[in-house]
Amino acid sequence: MRKYIFSVLIALLSLPVIAQQQQSQAKAVLDRTAEAFRKAGGVKADFTVKAVTNGLTEGSENGTIQLKGEKFVLKTTDMVTWFDGKTQWSYVVKNDEVNVSNPTQEELQQINPYTFLYMYQKGFSYKLGTTKTFRGKAVWEVILTAKDKKQELERVTLFVTKDTYEPLYILLQQRGQQTRNEITVTSYQPRQNYADSVFTFDRKQYPSAEIIDLR
Structure with a gap:
């Protein structure tokens, strides 16, 4: 009995050490992933996103995201979103309107899954x-x-390749909600050369769109 108690005590005392080691290892993976992203320059990724509730897929769609640092342009069937590091433009296709805002970090997390490259810090x-x-x-x-x-x-649950530290899968769980978003990266192309203008809304491309300034 005493031997059992000591075994349990030793195991409990070692848990903080194991947890600390795990956190250190996890941080090392995140650091290397962030570094690989920085070295990649411009990145283009194709993805599929699914809304899953209790194991059942409620909806899915395909999209493309182009990134350079914190800047991005995200394209899906229903919407195109540009972010230049400060201002965000969201073009809603069915309404032919553009919402302009200065999003918070939390709002960006809901739009651009690659913010994990910065938010984990x-x-x-x-x-x-x-x-x-x-x-x-x-x-x-x-x-x-x-x-x-x-x-x-x-x-956020993240799968990263062990050889190149590229994200393959991102699971986002909102607090208090049963539905979660599963993002699977189907194509990842680093070293893309993007001008800064790629990440800003071009009025000439959408001449009839209504501009709604929410700033």
């Missing part, structure tokens, strides 16, 4: 998961959890 704890392969590739699984219980985005 504050406000999130992280640890390694157990998934080893995804779509035939060896991956690191990293789970990020928001420290602030009031933050809308509660958890």
Whole structure:
């Protein structure tokens, strides 16, 4: 009995060390992923996003995102969103209107899943998961959890290739919601040369669109 108690005590005392090691390993993966992204220059990624509730897919769509640092342009069937690092323009196809805003970091997290490359550095704890392969590739699984219980985005699960540190899969879980968004990267093209103008709304391309300034 005493031997059992000591075994349990040793295991409990070692948990903080194991957790610290896991967090250190997870941070190393995130750091290398962020560094690989910075070195990639401009990036173009094709993706599929699914809304899943209780294991059932409620809807899915395909899209493309072009990135350079914090700047991005995101294109789906229904919407095109540009962000130049400060201002965001969202063109809604069916309404032929553009909403202009200066989004918060939390709002950007809901639009651009690649913000994990910056947001993990504050406000999130992280640890390694157990998934080893995804779509035939060896991956690191990293789970990020928001420290602030009031933050809308509660958890991010990320699969990153072990050889090139490119994101393959991103799972976004909003706080208090059963539905989660699963993003699968189907194509990833680094070293793209983008002018800054790519990430701003061009009025000439949408001459009839109504501009709604929400700033």
